[in-house]
Amino acid sequence: MRIGILTGGGDCPGLNAVIRAVVLRAVRDHGWQVTGFRDGWRGVLENHHVDLVPSRVRGILARGGTIxxxxxxxxxxxxxxxxxxxxxxxxxxxxxxIPVGGEGTLQAAHWLSSHDIPVVGVPKTIDNDIDCTDVTFGFDTAVEIATDAIDRLHTTAESHQRVMIVEVMGRHTGWIALHSGLAAGAHQVLTPETPFDIAEVCAGLQRRFEAGDNHAVLVAAEGAVPAPGTMEFDQGHVDQFGHRRFAGIARQLQLEISRRLGADRDVTTTVLGHLQRGGTPTAYDRVLASRLGGRAVEAVRDGKYGMMSALRGTEIELVPLADAVARLKTVPGDTCAELRALL
Amino acid sequence: MRIGILTGGGDCPGLNAVIRAVVLRAVRDHGWQVTGFRDGWRGVLENHHVDLVPSRVRGILARGGTIxxxxxxxxxxxxxxxxxxxxxxxxxxxxxxIPVGGEGTLQAAHWLSSHDIPVVGVPKTIDNDIDCTDVTFGFDTAVEIATDAIDRLHTTAESHQRVMIVEVMGRHTGWIALHSGLAAGAHQVLTPETPFDIAEVCAGLQRRFEAGDNHAVLVAAEGAVPAPGTMEFDQGHVDQFGHRRFAGIARQLQLEISRRLGADRDVTTTVLGHLQRGGTPTAYDRVLASRLGGRAVEAVRDGKYGMMSALRGTEIELVPLADAVARLKTVPGDTCAELRALL
Amino acid sequence: MRIGILTGGGDCPGLNAVIRAVVLRAVRDHGWQVTGFRDGWRGVLENHHVDLVPSRVRGILARGGTIxxxxxxxxxxxxxxxxxxxxxxxxxxxxxxIPVGGEGTLQAAHWLSSHDIPVVGVPKTIDNDIDCTDVTFGFDTAVEIATDAIDRLHTTAESHQRVMIVEVMGRHTGWIALHSGLAAGAHQVLTPETPFDIAEVCAGLQRRFEAGDNHAVLVAAEGAVPAPGTMEFDQGHVDQFGHRRFAGIARQLQLEISRRLGADRDVTTTVLGHLQRGGTPTAYDRVLASRLGGRAVEAVRDGKYGMMSALRGTEIELVPLADAVARLKTVPGDTCAELRALL
Amino acid sequence: MRIGILTGGGDCPGLNAVIRAVVLRAVRDHGWQVTGFRDGWRGVLENHHVDLVPSRVRGILARGGTIxxxxxxxxxxxxxxxxxxxxxxxxxxxxxxIPVGGEGTLQAAHWLSSHDIPVVGVPKTIDNDIDCTDVTFGFDTAVEIATDAIDRLHTTAESHQRVMIVEVMGRHTGWIALHSGLAAGAHQVLTPETPFDIAEVCAGLQRRFEAGDNHAVLVAAEGAVPAPGTMEFDQGHVDQFGHRRFAGIARQLQLEISRRLGADRDVTTTVLGHLQRGGTPTAYDRVLASRLGGRAVEAVRDGKYGMMSALRGTEIELVPLADAVARLKTVPGDTCAELRALL
Structure with a gap:
């Protein structure tokens, strides 16, 4: 028996933990062999791969990126x-x-599975927006990094009476923004799920100032958008290299809030960007990623293809890939209300 | 309406987040008032308390300990x-x-509730051994600190060809030991749930050495014990000040493993102790503690007494205190096997 | 005897440690009193101040910002x-x-001193560009934060074969860029002291790619500039609120390097910004800031006005404010060459 | 030209940075070759070595231990x-x-040099007790780790009204104890240089309690000793494996302080031990270690044997090994007084 494994899509802390778990369990428990395809699906298309023996995965558990x-x-x-x-x-x-990846990778996995290729998926995204799993690995690390950053920005905001806008990841969902915003004591959080009214945002800031607080920290998911017609908004464009060029929501908020609050009020911006994707995973993500990888090997052992390993409560279970890719897991309205009530 | 709150038992990162959430939600959402009793139940017995207004809980979310x-x-x-x-x-x-605490505090809460005192409990223990909740706050921080420590010890173990024994918390359960041991790539983990055979522990070490690895990291929960009759074991005694005096499992393992492996093999010990209990909580624990506190206020609003707020999957729910204190949540055999298979 | 103290200019980890040290030494050792002026020089101009007793500075040593x-x-x-x-x-x-601040604050201190106001300065800047002191507090923390960030970006750069440009602070000097770049294993570092030739930067990247390395990390001080005539460069402008609007060197490098290397090569940007200024200081900065504050009190005791406390080797000494503000401490050519040789 | 390098003595964060710097500068700048001897002097005695080419030292800069x-x-x-x-x-x-090591390694280096073997030493010790250099690499990391640990213990001490004793490294000198104690706001620091009077220690604690503070944090260097005749003190013994068995100063202090303060007062102990020696170095140590390694290569180039690279102010200089090993660098009385005055 030989398992193939690949890691696709954006970087995510915990990928190496999955690879290690798959190799250890496949080789040590079952005596199987493992082939690692290079650079995601490209390695499959171009037949570019490496043999993964246990010595090759030694010491990678705590390392960011993917070998x-x-x-x-x-x-x-x-x-x-x-x-x-x-x-x-x-x-x-x-x-x-065993493809390890986000929405795109899992869609492809599902499609291959429907064409009789034996596939077991492992969900990966720092955004936490894959359905049918309570949490995805990478999310906890991203939230921890964002929280640590916002903790740092708080003291400066307070010492210098500033409005500080922090842009965190989350193109389609507000999971990182809400969790890091709550954890770090932000005063407002803007998410893609709920288009914001800039007048309300500024009114909230004004209420703080009037209550005697001279600073504020506002966390915005990168995908946060104003409610239609409430604020000028540049949606960006694709440049000659195929990259999206976009001023960013934080920068646009900064200009608009500055304009509305007046020149006295110092408004600054920090865009965390790739910081949230790299480096050593938290213990939580190392354990979760290892368990998801281990469960995928068990699925192969049991011939349960077309499935994805997933966290449900405290257990790792198998869910159909078809269900997992059917929709994006946005933050439910109730959860959003619950978390905002704690800001 | 006035809520009383107290924090009992050992220190646990996230206690302040619970207090803050209770105060913010009670005062801001309901216009209630909050009384904080000092030093756990002692503050109730001695009528020692403080008024908790929102300004009093500002900035405490990220702070360890309990105000x-x-x-x-x-x-x-x-x-x-x-x-x-x-x-x-x-x-x-x-x-x-609202008593916030571990097994002892919740037992007391349950008893008071059965005597018609309106009580809603919030579970707290770094050990993660309270039943009816998927996780307790404080656990993630303890695991993260232990993992970070074991990460550091790894490099020394490797450079100096040592056997390093790390003692982590967990008097009755192996949650911290298994999670931090897995996360940090430990080679063996000893837990209270499964008495160990010292001969097997040493055989495992020998297999590593023979395979060419000259170092090993062994994580032991403080409550790990040898299987009866397999090793001399001093269970400690209570001294004149009522404190338990105990050489510790790590120290006893060190001596026994040294004896069995011979003088060439350097065996060292690190006892993490109180490091795992203090300081700023992880983002995960800040969010979980805030949510548990907020849910307790909702329970009061709904008159649901004798209950405890608890994490179930991704939701915060209410469970009967009676159920929560009926037994200790040890690591189930399946989970233990699953995690050990990933070491 | 009563000492006045103020903190001016940008945020800097360690300010609270200076305040604490001044208060403890003045009150405890000499029985003096201390007045803290609010918001830098503005507090002096507007007679806005607070009495600083030891209980007021308890617990602030580890906190970022300035009380x-x-x-x-x-x-x-x-x-x-x-x-x-x-x-x-x-x-x-x-x-x-005792004014605690950067170049502007110390210039003002020097000017007041020359008008017979008894002043002892304490140097503060994360940029490390104040003369006559080996190091300024805040610098070590800024370098540590930047290094930690670049460590994280490395794994993503490697996994995704990217060129990652990291913009760190340093408007006039390359201290942070060189130290964090060296510490985090960056491949090139651009500093304000040495205008760069974009053709050479790209040639260096090409050499890496040809040697088989598919990624690169490039650290640029915010004040790095291209050599005249080597690259189009937008120096920014001041907007209607008096803020400098500037695309930033990292963003301009990204576009130019993308253009030169071609669309295949993914080039990304991270701007660390205020992250480097806030939050808890490193132990190094807590000790240095405390010592500088303590020495300033001794200077007052000895009537040594017009001086600044400064680190020289392992000792804290007094240097004339006139000397300290005479020039900016740029990175000497020898030091720059020494550090670059270690990249 | 071929350079040999070895790393001797206890683990120390930054060793790999020295190795990397030596290899990069020797190979890249001079076209020389580098041989790494395994396991310190033992590798020389047993002719056990490895060829060190630049690809071999890639990615080791941030790693603890020594390859x-x-x-x-x-x-x-x-x-x-x-x-x-x-x-x-x-x-x-x-x-x-180029031997990289502490007192023992450098003594040996000096002795070999006096027997006409061309040697350039690089000083290494987390204890900071090597003479003729302002600081040794490893010290900053050890202080940072200890400070972070004491920060965590503070909140528990305060929440539970405890006396917390933290034992840090420093068998002969109090550098780590004084720096981490000051940085983390400890209330008393005990060092090997100044034998303590237990009655005074307890009197200091009592003064705190009487002033209304119900907790205290006391940092003790492992080599701290009571003044003769002031307290029973067990100096330990060497066991059958040649290891020193010693209850430790923290444990002995705990018992004695408990006895003197009475059973009401909770006194706990944390021994940081090997945690201070391992894991990724701080940015400060990575830079310092790299510079010291690079300077050693320059010394070889210039034929300056019998010397050691050393930090003096902001520069890396060469000092005679004979001077460096002539005495241990204890904390000078003035420095000790200066730092204690800031506690």
Whole structure:
């Protein structure tokens, strides 16, 4: 028996823990072999891989990034290459494939599975927006890093009577923004799920100032947007290199809030960006990622393909990939209200 | 409406987050008032308290310890003082009491509740051994600190070819030991749930050495014990000040393993002790503690007494105190096997 | 005897440690009293102050920011207000003033001293660019934060074969960039002292790629500039609120390097910004700040006015304010060469 | 030209940074080769070594421990083996040797140098007690770790009204104890340089309690000793494995202070031990270690043997090994008084 594994999409603390768990359990418990494909799906398409023996995964548990590399591959490219994929898997004697990745990677995994390729997915995203799992690994680390950063910014905001806007990750969902905002004692949190009214945001700031507080910390998910018609908003454009060029929500908020509060009020911006994606995972994410990887090997052992390992309560269970990719897990309204009430 | 709150038992990161959440939600959302009793149950018995207004809880979210202080009170002392307790609560116009604490505090809360005192409990223990809640706050911080410490010890163990024994908290359960041991890549983990055979422990070490690894990291919960008859074991005694004097499992392991492996093999010990209990909570614990506190206020609003707020999956729910204190939540055999398989 | 103290300019980890040290030594050792002026020089101009007793400084040693607040005041405004300043100091019975601040604050201190106001300065800047002291407090914390951030970005750069540009503080000097760049294993560091040639920067990147390394980390001080005529460069402008609007060197580098390396090469940017200024100081900075504050009190005791406390080797000494403000301490060419040789 | 390098003595964060700097500068700048001897002097005696090329030192800058391993070798064994050493160096074509280590390693280096073996030393000790250098690498990391730990213990001490004794490293000197004690706001610090009077220690605690503070944090260097005749003191003994068995100063203080303060007062102990020696170095130590390593290569280039690289002010200079090993650098009385005055 030989398992193939690949890591796709954006960086995420815990990827190496998954790889290590898959290798240790496959080799040590079952005597199987493991092939690691390089740079996500690209390694499958280009037949670029490495043999993963236990000594190769020693010491990687605590390391950020992925020893296999990653890439973003156009899904259309994958679906049009199914014969190539089948050929590479056959050539390397791969009996089952474990793709570790976010929405795109899991969509591809689901599609391959529906074409009779034996696949078990492992969900990965710092954004926590994959459905059918309570939490994804990487999220806890991202929240911890953002919280630590906001903790630091608080003292400066207070000493210098500033409004500090912190932009955290979350293009479609406010999980990181709400959790780090609550954890770090932010005063307002803006999320993609609930378009904001800039007049209300500023009114909230004014109430703080009138109550004698001369500073404020505002956390905005990168995907937060103003309610239509409430504020000028530049949605960005795609440049000549295919990169999205976007002033960013934090910068646009800074200008608008400055304009509304007047020149006396110092408004500054910090964009955490890639800091939230790299480096050593928290203990929570190391344990979660290891368990998800271990469970995927058990799924292979039991021939449960087309499934994804997932956290449900305190247990790691298997859920159908089809269910997991059917929708994005946004923050439910109740949860959002519960967390905001604690700000 | 006036809520009383107290924090009992050992220190635990997140206590201040609970206090803050209770005050903010009670005062801001309901216009109630909050009385904080000093030093756990002692503050109730001695009518020692402080008024908790929102300005009093500002900035405490990220701070370790408890602004109310804590103490350990003999439960017998409580049950014999129910008239005193009733008197103090009446005198201060307390309509509902929120005790935040571990097994002892919650037992007392349950007992008071069964005597018609309106009580909602909030579970607290770094050991994670309270039943009916997926996780307790403080646990994530303790695991993170232990993991960070073991990460550091790893490099020394490797550079100096040592066996390093790390003693972590967990008098009755192996939650911290298993999670931090897995997260930090320990090679063996000893827990109270499964008495260890010292011969097997040493055989495991020998297998590592023979495979070419010249170091090992062994994590032991403070409550780990040898299987009867397998090793001399001093269980300690209580000294003239009522403190337990105990050489500690790590120290006893060190001597026994040194004896068995021979003088060439350097065996050292680190006891993390109180480091795991203090200081700023992780973001995870700040969020969890805040949510548990907020839910307790809702329980008071709904008149749901005799309950405890608890994490179930991703939701905060109410569970009967009676159920929560009926047994200690040890690590289930399956979970233990799952985590050990990933070491 | 009564000492006045104020903290001016940008935020800097260690300010509270200076305040604490001044209060403890003045009150405890000499029985003096201490007045804290609010928000830097503004508190002197507006006679806004607070009595600083030891209980007021308890627990602030490890806290970022400044309990006195800070502000940036136009130096012209100060020099035209010397009578106001004299009046406020007399009215409050201030026998000596200890301004804690960067270049602007110390220039003002020097000017006041030359007008017979008894002043002892304490140097403060995360940029480490004040002359006559080996190091300034705040610098070590800023370098540590930047290093920790670059450590995290490394793993993502490597996993995703990226060029990562990290912009750190240092408007006029490259101290933070060189120290954090060296500490975190950056591959190139751009400093204000040495205008860079973008062709050489890109040639260096190409050499790495050709040697088989598919990623690179480039650290740029915010004040780094291209050599004249080597690259288009937007120097920014001042907006309607008096704030400098500037695309930033990192963003401009990103566009230019993307253009030169081609669309295949992913180039990303992280701007650390205020993260480097806030939060708890490192142990190094807590000790240094405490020692500098303590020495300033001794200077007052000895009537050594017009001086600044400074680190020289392992000792805290007094140097003339006139010398300290005569020039900015840029990174000497030899030191720059020494540190770059270790990249 | 071929340089030999070895790392001796106890673990110390920054060792890998020295190795990396030596390899990069020797190979890249001079085209030389580098041989790494395994496990300190033992690798020289047993001709056990590895070729160190730049790819071998990639990514080690931030890692604790030493990729070369270390050991403690009896100095008598070295001096009786000079012919073996000469033979091994000749056989491997070693033109100059760079031993990185503490007092023992540098003594040996000095002795070899006096026997015409070309040696340049690099000082290493977390204890900061090597003479002729302002600071040694490893010290800053040890102080930072100890400070972080004491910060955590503070909140528990305060919440539970405890006396907390923290034992930090420093067998002969109080550098770590004084710096971490000051940085973390400890109330008393005991050092080896000044034998303490237990009656005064307890009187200091009583003064705190009487002033209304119900907790205290006391930092003791492991080598702190009571003044003769003031307290029973067990100096430990050497066991059958040659290890020193010693109850430890913290434990002995705990018992004695408990006895004197009475059973009401909770006195606890934390021994940081090896935690202070391992793991990733601070940015300060990474820079210092890199600079010291780089300077050692320059010394070889210039044929300056019998010297040690050292930090003097802001510069790295060369000092005679003879001077560096002539005495231990204890904390001078003035410095001790200065730091204690800031507690």
């Amino acid at each position: 296999l590399g990653s890439s973003r591959v156009n899904p259309d490219h994958l679906t049009s290459s199914i014969d190539t994929i089948r050929g590479v898997l056959d050539e390397n004697g791969i009996d089952a494939l | 109310l202080g804590s103490s350990r009170v003999n439960p017998d002392h409580l049950t014999s003082s129910i008239d005193t307790i009733r008197g103090v609560l009446d005198e201060n116009g307390i309509d509902a009491l | 006195l607040g800070s502000s940036r005041v136009n130096p012209d405004h100060l020099t035209s207000s010397i009578d106001t300043i004299r009046g406020v100091l007399d009215e409050n019975g201030i026998d000596a003033l | 070369l391993g270390s050991s403690r070798v009896n100095p008598d064994h070295l001096t009786s083996s000079i012919d073996t050493i000469r033979g091994v160096l000749d056989e491997n074509g070693i033109d100059a040797l």
